[in-house]
Amino acid sequence: MELFAITDGSVAVNILKIISDRDTQTAISKLFLEQKDYFESTYTDEIEFCGGYITNENEYFCINDFDDVLGVIDAVNKPDAVPVWDPETISVYNIRALFVGIPGTGGAATRVLLQSFDKRQIIDNARTIFQHVTKDKKAFTLAKSEGLSLDIKLTAILLGEKLIFKNFNNLRRIFDVDGYFREATKEELIVFSKHSHFKLNDGFELDVIADSVIRKKVTLINKSGILEDKSVGELSNAAQQLGVDIEVDASDIDNPKIVMPMLRKDVKRLLAFLDEDYFISQITQTKFRSNSKVIAK
Template sequence: MPLNLFALTNNPSKRIVKFELSNDVQEELTNYLTAQETRFTQAEEEIEFDGKYKPDDGEILFIDGYDDIDDLSSAVENPLSPEVVDPTEDFFAEIKALFTGYTAENGNVRVLLQNFDKRRIISTNGLSIFHSSNVYKKIEGIGLTIDHKLTATLESGKLKFFSFHNTRQMFDLSEYYKVATDDDVREFAALDIIKSENTEQLIEISDSWVRRKISLIHQSGILQNVPINEMKTVATEFNIPFLTEMDDSEEVIKLPDNKRDLKKMLRFLDEDYYKSPLSNTAFVTNSKRVVTI
């Protein structure tokens, strides 16, 4: 059965929209996404998400009883209901996820989702070209690139995913993870890349917001995946307190000893800051509040 392509957006008046596809594109898209689903479902063991565990190879996380408040399954079942996507760069910038789906043999609707990175927009600004028949041709109109892998699947309230960080770009998952306990804060402070002068004081100033951020940062793996020198460069750009020091021969992040600077650092590590590529203005992403730099 041919798959349709939908977008989940930040626009409350057009929360779900549909892409009109030509027959040949729809056929190729169906094969492309079906192959992605096959790879996605090869995980042998499902681990219930608790906000702490990171899946190894062959494992996948899941949330049971996820509330599909956007009713993605209805769009899949009734593809003529959603409005057609508005082909403008402003509207494409509001897309947070691409999705498709079908009714499985068990009668349940299975939704396949990809987190949408705005860098995948093929902009009408400038001159976009593509290679075809030994020459480069101009791309007419706005477009996008479909990712090579799924971010998550949703079926009968069961949300499956490998990366919590990528999945929460699409959905609000705050109610499904636990805030960091005192032991979790101690574990965070004891990381090889972290330097805490007074861990017990850190626990005392760790309110629920701080503990939630620590849990999210731990789950994202950003401290293990992004070099400190890159963090320092970006932190300087956003005027974020980001002190480091040498511990033996290794550079480590020094945690601020006051709550205000600690929160700024944790918000930064949780990637809550964003700089508009158009206006070069810095924002706090959860509120789009302009940051004074």
């Protein structure tokens, strides 16, 4: 497998090919494949990516229909078309990721194995001496070039149009994926607040008070479908069991509504409840708030 580098935004060429001898290429391929096997055997439960969710030890995120803007798949499939990296022209400090790939054959999708790369992996040989390999092996010589080291784990695997990864922040060092960490739009906030489950006080506008936390919570609640799956009565009963204070207007017995709070902090508390952030310990009966909604097995 060929080794490629992804450069930062200051370089006109996004992807470069790193030339190595046969033994080095074999060793690099073996290392990446071992890391792929480790990823696939360690992280076994797939979770569709959504902002705010924290994976447990055996879970990983996936983004379906990932847009390969950089063209890493094209590089793997057509390596001869990729320019060769010349360290004299483009500094090692301009590299932000390394990858190898397995071209798709027989209808199988191309697989790309990616590692993020930062300056801590640059080997500055200006202060490094090596054992001489051609003269007296007891003598050491000063190196005159820089090197790089590979990471001990993969950051992501791209399988066709499906991207899988463990840590979103590490992934952002390789790809521009902020668009997948989606917050509710103004229109979505308005529609959400006007849901039949809610009663709004005069003058209340969710889109006006909404910050990033509220926008993300609305996206997650919409995605869960809880407002469609559960009635106001069921939600009210659940809130009482959890000790979460929500106001319900029951003036119309046949059509009770949850009163949307006026204060931002109270809105966040309601949204946290609807996003199922609260739970009660079955041992101590203590109420907790969680950042991860892992179903116990």
